[in-house]
Amino acid sequence: MADRSGFEGLDACVHCGFCLQACPTFLATGDEADSPRGRIELMRALESGALEPTDPDLRLHLDRCLGCRGCEPVCPSGVAYALGLEAARERLTRAPGVAWPVRAALWALTGAEVSGILYGLARLVRATGLPGILAGRGRVRFAMGMLAATKPDRRIGGWAVSGSRPAAPSPSAHPPIRRTAVLFRGCIMDGLFAHVHAATIRTLAANGYEVREVPGQVCCGALHVHAGLRGEARALARANIAAFGDGDAPIVVNSAGCGAMLKEYGHGEGERGASFAARVKDVTELLAERGPVPGAPLPWRVAYDPPCHLLHAQRVAEPPLKLLAAIPGLDIVQTADAAQCCGSAGLFTLVQPEMSRAVLAPKLEQLRAAAPQVVATGNPGCVMQLGAGLRAADIPAVVRHPVELLDESYRAAGFYG
Ligand code: SF4
Ligand code: SF4
Structure with a gap:
């Protein structure tokens, strides 16, 4: 049978429409062609040749898909939407090629030669505090807000934890180091979220893990797959599989987008890809296996926003x-539809700004109503999108990775001496 490259993932669709209300772009436009069911029809037409890859409507509606996969868990037929979308985007990319702004962004954000320089410059600009001052509405000001959201800052609502020293948990809750984990550093996480890596290493150490570095690792390839560059993504996968070797230490990831990609190395990279994928753990999964040990109370009102x-x-x-439950005192607030995408979706926020903001808008209004001091989310794109959105909407909340909150709780408990 011919290799259908992933289009077969769409075969199970029976057009029931259960996925429509889970799709943020359908909710934003009300257009069936912006829904999973509509896009599946377009992708089927692309595969059969009924529509050309250059068809402008086909491209418009597939380009407007966030790839958030919100349609997958609600589908009773088990449609593998992401697999089909990957195949469709590869075919679209083959025809006229990748748009130059996407290619330039990939080069700047993930290219080994230039990304270090770009992130270094971004950190310098960030350190001036100007991005926070200039953040607001409009493309440039929103981008400033995204950069400002990456700034390490332990204050929440202008109040730092140090100084409030609740009773430290018993030292017996602090396990000796027994296991090893290896850290996946990633591109944006390494360039702009080194403080989250540091918090990851400290909190895992407090839970019995020694975290080791792995040289030679590269970008996970997620942004390449979203852009339809499956060949380039596979080359990156092979480089990572070689760099991490055949050991059995868990590969800890603190970026949901990278973690999702790394867990899919089994598709296309054979047995070594599958055993690599089986080792990949989100930092919250690894910590949850051990409890995690509780820290000191933090009196913050927190909304958890799960990354897609x-x-x-x-x-x-x-x-x-x-x-989050290991941090006593947190007031966890629920927002309706927290599981809906924030509109970040890799490069989507840059290349589809109107749709991205339309998807973000209802989430911001729910956060305004819930009035948290902190929005916790475990993906760099979501931290940046939500951080910029909150500033643009004048909502006084900050965005933090959950592991940063646990780290602060452990610091307050005196775990770090
Ligand atoms: S829920 Fe699944 S089967 Fe139903 S229309 Fe959506 S993708 Fe197709
Ligand atoms: S991946 Fe997200 S945006 Fe795309 S069709 Fe599915 S739910 Fe809609």
């Missing part, structure tokens, strides 16, 4: 909540 690539793609729902 953690909840829908990796189906990791409970571990981040377990992590």
Whole structure:
């Protein structure tokens, strides 16, 4: 039988429409062609040749898909939407090629030669504090808000934890180091979220893990897959599989987008890809396996916003909540539709700004009503999108990775001396 490259994932669709209300772009436009069911029809027409890859309507509606996979868990037929979308995007990319802004963004954000320089410059600009001052509405000001959201800052609502020293948990709750984990560093996480890596290493150490570095690792390839560059993504996968070797230490990831991609190395990279994928754990999964040990109370009102690539793609729902539950005193607020995409979706926020903001808008209004001091989410794109959105909407909340909150709780408990 001919290799259908992933289009076969769409065969199970029976047009029931259960997925429509889970699709943020359908909710934003009300257009069937912006829904999973509509897009599946377009992709089937692309595969059969009934529509050309250059068809402008086909491209418009497939380009407007976030790839958030919110349609997958609600589908009673088990449609593998993401697999079909990957195949369709590869075919679209082959025809006129990748648009130059996408190619330029990939080069700048993930290219080994230039990304270090770009992130270094971004950190310098960030350190001036100007991005936070200039953040607001409009493309440039929103981008400033995204950069400002990456700034390490331990204050929540202008109040730092240090100084409030609740009773430290008993030292017996602090396990000796017994296991090794290896850290996946990623591109944006390494360039702009080194403080989250540091918090990951500290909190895992407090839970019995020694975290080791792995040289020679590269970008996970997720942005390449979204852009339809499956060949380039596979080359990156092979480089990572070689770099991490055949050991059995868990590969810890603190970016949901990277984690989802790494867990899919089994598709296309054979047995070594499958055993690599089986080792990949989101940091919250690894911490939840050990409890995690509780820290000191933090008196913050927190809304948890699950990243799509953690909840829908990796189906990791409970571990981040377990992590937050290890912090006594947190007031966890629920927002309706927290599971809906924030509109970040890799490069989507840059190349489809109107749709991205339309998808973000209802989430911001729900957060305004819930009035948290902190929005916790475990993906760099979501931290940046939500951080910029909150500033643009004048909502006084900050965005943090859940592991940063646990880290702060452990610091307050005196775990770090
Ligand atoms: S829920 Fe599944 S089967 Fe139903 S229309 Fe959506 S993709 Fe197709
Ligand atoms: S991946 Fe997200 S945006 Fe795309 S069709 Fe599915 S739910 Fe809609």
